Amino acid sequence: MTATWLPPYDRPLAGSALDAEIEAYVGLTLLPRIGPRTIKAWVQAAGRAWSVWRHLPHLVRRRRDAAAIVAAWRAARPADLVALARRRRQDLVVPGHPAYPPRLWHVPDPPPVLFVRGVLAVGPAVAVVGARRASPYGLQAAARLARDLAAAGITVVSGLARGIDGAAHGGALEGGGRTIAVLGAGVDVVYPPEHAHLAEAIAARGALVSEFPPGTVPQPGHFPRRNRVISGLSLAVVVVEGTEDSGALVTVDCALAQGRDVFAVPGSIFSPVSRAPLALLRDGAKMATSADDILQELQLPLASSAGATLRGSGGAPGSSPAERVLAVLAAGPATVDVLVAATGLSPADAAAAITALELQGVVEVHPGQVVAVRGGGMHG
Amino acid sequence: MLATIRSATLAGLEAVPVSVEVDVGPGLPTFTIVGLPDAAVQEARERVRAAIRNSGYEMPPRRIVVNLAPADRRKEGPALDLPIALGVLVATGQLPARTVDGYLALGELALDGALRPVPGVLSVAETARRTRARGLLAPAASAGEAAVVEEVRVYALDSLRAVVDHLIGVRPVPPAPPPVCATGRQASSLDLADVRGQPVACRALEVAAAGGLNLLLVGPPGVGKTMLARRLPTILPPLTRDEAVDVTRIYSVAGRLPAGAGLVWERPFRAPHHTASASALAGGGVIPRPGEVTLAHHGVLFLDELPEFRHDALEVLREPLEEGLITVARVHSVVRFPARFMLVAAMNPCPCGFRGDPQRSCRCTPAQVQRYLARISGPLLDRIDLHVEVPRPPTDAVLAGGPGEGSAAVRARVVAARARARDRHRYAGDGATADSGPVAPEALVFVRRCADRLVLGARATRRLLRVARAIADLEGVEAVQVAHVAEAVRYRVFDRYAPTPT
Numbered sequence: 013m014t015a016t017w018l019p020p021y022d023r024p025l026a027g028s029a030l031d032a033e034i035e036a037y038v039g040l041t042l043l044p045r046i047g048p049r050t051i052k053a054w055v056q057a058a059g060r061a062w063s064v065w066r067h068l069p070h071l072v073r074r075r076r077d078a079a080a081i082v083a084a085w086r087a088a089r090p091a092d093l094v095a096l097a098r099r100r101r102q103d104l105v106v107p108g109h110p111a112y113p114p115r116l117w118h119v120p121d122p123p124p125v126l127f128v129r130g131v132l133a134v135g136p137a138v139a140v141v142g143a144r145r146a147s148p149y150g151l152q153a154a155a156r157l158a159r160d161l162a163a164a165g166i167t168v169v170s171g172l173a174r175g176i177d178g179a180a181h182g183g184a185l186e187g188g189g190r191t192i193a194v195l196g197a198g199v200d201v202v203y204p205p206e207h208a209h210l211a212e213a214i215a216a217r218g219a220l221v222s223e224f225p226p227g228t229v230p231q232p233g234h235f236p237r238r239n240r241v242i243s244g245l246s247l248a249v250v251v252v253e254g255t256e257d258s259g260a261l262v263t264v265d266c267a268l269a270q271g272r273d274v275f276a277v278p279g280s281i282f283s284p285v286s287r288a289p290l291a292l293l294r295d296g297a298k299m300a301t302s303a304d305d306i307l308q309e310l311q312l313p314l315a316s317s318a319g320a321t322l323r324g325s326g327g328a329p330g331s332s333p334a335e336r337v338l339a340v341l342a343a344g345p346a347t348v349d350v351l352v353a354a355t356g357l358s359p360a361d362a363a364a365a366i367t368a369l370e371l372q373g374v375v376e377v378h379p380g381q382v383v384a385v386r387g388g389g390m391h392g
Numbered sequence: 393m394l395a396t397i398r399s400a401t402l403a404g405l406e407a408v409p410v411s412v413e414v415d416v417g418p419g420l421p422t423f424t425i426v427g428l429p430d431a432a433v434q435e436a437r438e439r440v441r442a443a444i445r446n447s448g449y450e451m452p453p454r455r456i457v458v459n460l461a462p463a464d465r466r467k468e469g470p471a472l473d474l475p476i477a478l479g480v481l482v483a484t485g486q487l488p489a490r491t492v493d494g495y496l497a498l499g500e501l502a503l504d505g506a507l508r509p510v511p512g513v514l515s516v517a518e519t520a521r522r523t524r525a526r527g528l529l530a531p532a533a534s535a536g537e538a539a540v541v542e543e544v545r546v547y548a549l550d551s552l553r554a555v556v557d558h559l560i561g562v563r564p565v566p567p568a569p570p571p572v573c574a575t576g577r578q579a580s581s582l583d584l585a586d587v588r589g590q591p592v593a594c595r596a597l598e599v600a601a602a603g604g605l606n607l608l609l610v611g612p613p614g615v616g617k618t619m620l621a622r623r624l625p626t627i628l629p630p631l632t633r634d635e636a637v638d639v640t641r642i643y644s645v646a647g648r649l650p651a652g653a654g655l656v657w658e659r660p661f662r663a664p665h666h667t668a669s670a671s672a673l674a675g676g677g678v679i680p681r682p683g684e685v686t687l688a689h690h691g692v693l694f695l696d697e698l699p700e701f702r703h704d705a706l707e708v709l710r711e712p713l714e715e716g717l718i719t720v721a722r723v724h725s726v727v728r729f730p731a732r733f734m735l736v737a738a739m740n741p742c743p744c745g746f747r748g749d750p751q752r753s754c755r756c757t758p759a760q761v762q763r764y765l766a767r768i769s770g771p772l773l774d775r776i777d778l779h780v781e782v783p784r785p786p787t788d789a790v791l792a793g794g795p796g797e798g799s800a801a802v803r804a805r806v807v808a809a810r811a812r813a814r815d816r817h818r819y820a821g822d823g824a825t826a827d828s829g830p831v832a833p834e835a836l837v838f839v840r841r842c843a844d845r846l847v848l849g850a851r852a853t854r855r856l857l858r859v860a861r862a863i864a865d866l867e868g869v870e871a872v873q874v875a876h877v878a879e880a881v882r883y884r885v886f887d888r889y890a891p892t893p894t
Contacts, residue, residue, distance in 0.1 A: 359591045364874075
């Protein structure tokens with residue numbers, strides 16, 4: 013361990029020193045017009061947050077808004093917020109806390125306090141983010157990548173939103189690995205509501221993380237701030253799908269500012285949600301077609317299922333209707349109408365074969381009659 | 393002097409006999425009609441007066457009283473013009489009373505004495521048969537439908553003058569010949585082969601036609617849901633003569649029969665707009681007239697944009713979907729109209745319409761989609777056997793794809809399937825098991841597996857079996873097999889549109 017574990021801390025804090033530090037950081041977040049950058053600069057200069065907190069009037073004395081800040085400082089009751097969070101079984105993780113990810117502290121504007129449900133153990137982590145209104149292909153790709161990354165011991169970070177985010181968390185859980193959801197609301201406020209079950213599963217097998225205090229409801233302004241935490245926790249960001257104005261691109265901007273790698277999963281040139289990843293690829297993002305693409309680039313050990321790609325293995329047209337359907341689906345999801353045309357089967361035979369495959373759990377059928385191989389590969 | 397002319401007025405689809413009594417007596421010149429006439433009957437006074445004068449007869453300046461018996465039943469429309477005019481002529485001695493004896497007369501008069509078509513002449517002809525009338529004096533343009541009733545002599549006449557000349561034997565007219573049984577009926581210009589790149593939807597249409605099942609098409613705007621629905625009548629079995637008479641009677645009563653038409657041989661296709669009111673669908677009016685569900689009898693009722701229909705309007709559909717008829721209750725009468733139709737409904741998959749569309753992205757939240765789908769009431773959805781998604785076909789499939797199978801070939805299979813179903817019902821009696829007929833044991837196991845895996849309720853499972861039965865009938869197989877059930881599962885998308893827990 014180097015002398016500077018997490019500057020200015022040379023080793024993790026514990027006991028009353030940690031409690032004092034937590035209370036000081038919570039207090040600092042309660043002050044108006046004092047942002048993460050200022051707090052980080054002060055702490056690095058002073059050595060400890062409690063010291064900053066104690067000498068706050070002195071630190072702000074030259075500022076024009078000093079009076080307001082000092083008034084807030086006098087009124088602040090950080091101990092109350094700490095007690096509230098603990099009552100709601102949330103951990104408070106601040107710089108100096110053993111669980112605070114060093115990687116996150118090194119970004120320009122690290123969150124001074126993280127409210128955590130679950131266990132915040134980051135390790136090597138990759139963010140998988142993308143559109144809320146994703147295509148079946150995108151959901152499949154996100155789930156598949158997350159599953160293989162998780163199986164290879166990588167923590168999958170995402171934002172618990174609808175669409176790609178949800179699929180990424182789900183895939184990581186399926187892969188038996190760890191996943192962290194960074195929220196734009198308090199960790200006790202699950203948004204969107206349909207992800208309540210997913211959130212529980214993540215809390216049990218990873219962590220729900222937020223820099224917003226308990227009970228905070230989601231607001232539009234929260235999500236960009238949330239995104240910098242997603243990329244800050246991660247070694248790289250993978251964009252699966254998104255339009256030109258997608259929130260995923262905000263995460264990419266954060267990632268670039270933080271010096272993280274950016275990957276994109278190529279999509280159909282006809283799909284509007286392929287615009288963001290395709291534009292990123294054109295601008296030099298690395299292509300991710302499998303977990304190994306990412307692991308290789310990050311110089312991490314490859315996934316156990318070596319060479320598993322998102323593309324199916326092709327597969328020669330078999331004789332049974334089910335085999336013929338699977339052979340066509342290897343090239344990607346297709347509507348039943350297209351399957352009928354491509355396999356030459358009668359609509360009746362194709363329909364029967366799809367139902368049989370669905371009951372076996374080999375394929376799944378999405379809205380719009382779209383049939384896709386489950387988990388994205390022939391071996392899934 | 394008193395004269396009595398027999399006629400009839402409509403009550404629902406039936407015509408009830410009416411006696412038109414005309415008394416011409418001394419007193420100040422007046423012309424009064426009593427016996428619950430509506431406004432159109434009241435105005436008959438002016439038409440009758442002018443028609444008599446312009447036909448070369450005399451309208452005496454005396455006190456004329458017309459009574460329409462039975463006096464407690466409301467009379468409607470201008471069909472009583474002709475009997476009133478004949479009554480005046482008889483009562484004033486311009487026409488011998490015995491010449492009109494035993495005839496039923498009806499028709500609207502023009503001011504020049506010409507006879508205009510009126511609704512419901514087929515029903516009146518049936519009343520004439522029941523009351524053993526000597527003949528029916530009807531407007532020439534309406535006589536074709538009336539002549540369907542072969543036991544009644546129908547005289548097609550085009551003016552008051554022609555009626556009188558016929559009655560007094562100056563220019564007698566032969567009875568109108570019954571319309572030709574148009575077995576070689578004019579082919580519809582629509583054909584299933586026009587549909588390109590949507591084999592699944594075409595197949596679902598065929599299954600629905602074979603089983604006489606109700607169908608819901610779910611797909612983004614502009615993919616051809618309406619086009620598909622319009623082609624359903626072209627693959628249904630041709631109307632039998634009895635069915636054609638039923639349809640003709642309904643259209644005649646509704647006043648929607650083209651003048652001069654004989655029997656209607658085409659299966660009705662009705663597509664009411666989603667702003668239609670409950671009474672537009674069910675039928676209504678002081679004297680109830682058939683609504684859309686009845687006009688679709690023996691045919692297809694197509695409801696586009698199903699969730700946009702008013703709730704009370706959709707509730708109207710429950711009775712006809714279950715019993716094949718509709719009861720219209722009014723202050724003066726309760727009428728039951730036949731309403732046995734195939735329901736075809738269409739809707740978008742979500743409020744913006746692009747859910748699942750590969751080319752456009754959907755802008756609806758899951759909650760919005762849920763609310764939209766929930767607008768269709770459960771009881772209505774329960775009565776729809778097939779729900780099928782119609783995705784947007786790839787453009788090249790539409791442009792380059794050859795024509796699919798033509799309506800004639802599909803219709804042949806549908807007719808054969810229906811014949812098999814009829815035979816089975818005959819042998820099985822009308823028990824509950826007749827619904828799905830024999831089912832292979834392994835198919836039953838498969839149904840149970842599907843029910844577990846897809847979480848189907850008892851009612852959905854029954855519907856699934858019905859659809860599978862229709863598929864087996866199309867294939868000419870006695871017992872429902874696994875493959876039939878497996879295909880049927882594809883036509884039950886709503887069973888799985890429930891919110892997906894992630």
